[in-house]
Amino acid sequence: MARDLCTPDVTYTIDSAAQVVTGVSVTAKGNTCGVEIPVTVPGPVTDTRGFRTEKIGSDPLTIWVKLTGAAAVQSFTLTKPIPL
Numbered sequence: 001m002a003r004d005l006c007t008p009d010v011t012y013t014i015d016s017a018a019q020v021v022t023g024v025s026v027t028a029k030g031n032t033c034g035v036e037i038p039v040t041v042p043g044p045v046t047d048t049r050g051f052r053t054e055k056i057g058s059d060p061l062t063i064w065v066k067l068t069g070a071a072a073v074q075s076f077t078l079t080k081p082i083p084l
Helices: none
Strands: 009-015 020-027 037-040 052-054 062-065 074-083
Touching: 009 074, 020 037
Parallel strands: none
Antiparallel strands: 009 020, 020 074, 037 062, 052 062
16 A cells, blocks of 8 residues: 555656667656565566565566665666567
């Protein structure tokens, strides 16, 4: 319930010219949330930025993002772009 109050938002970064997804960005109201926001990404990322991660078996990678107001957005770049 606490996570819902933060109104988290996850968006994909898209290179429209190449027609690929290149990354994922996470934000929330005030860019602050008292609980971690789980973000499942469609492939490995170049840097998890020190956030806790989880990958079980063949499930996709989940990054548990903690927003503390330190940056406007937490962004993750995919190691290999995903075709649209």
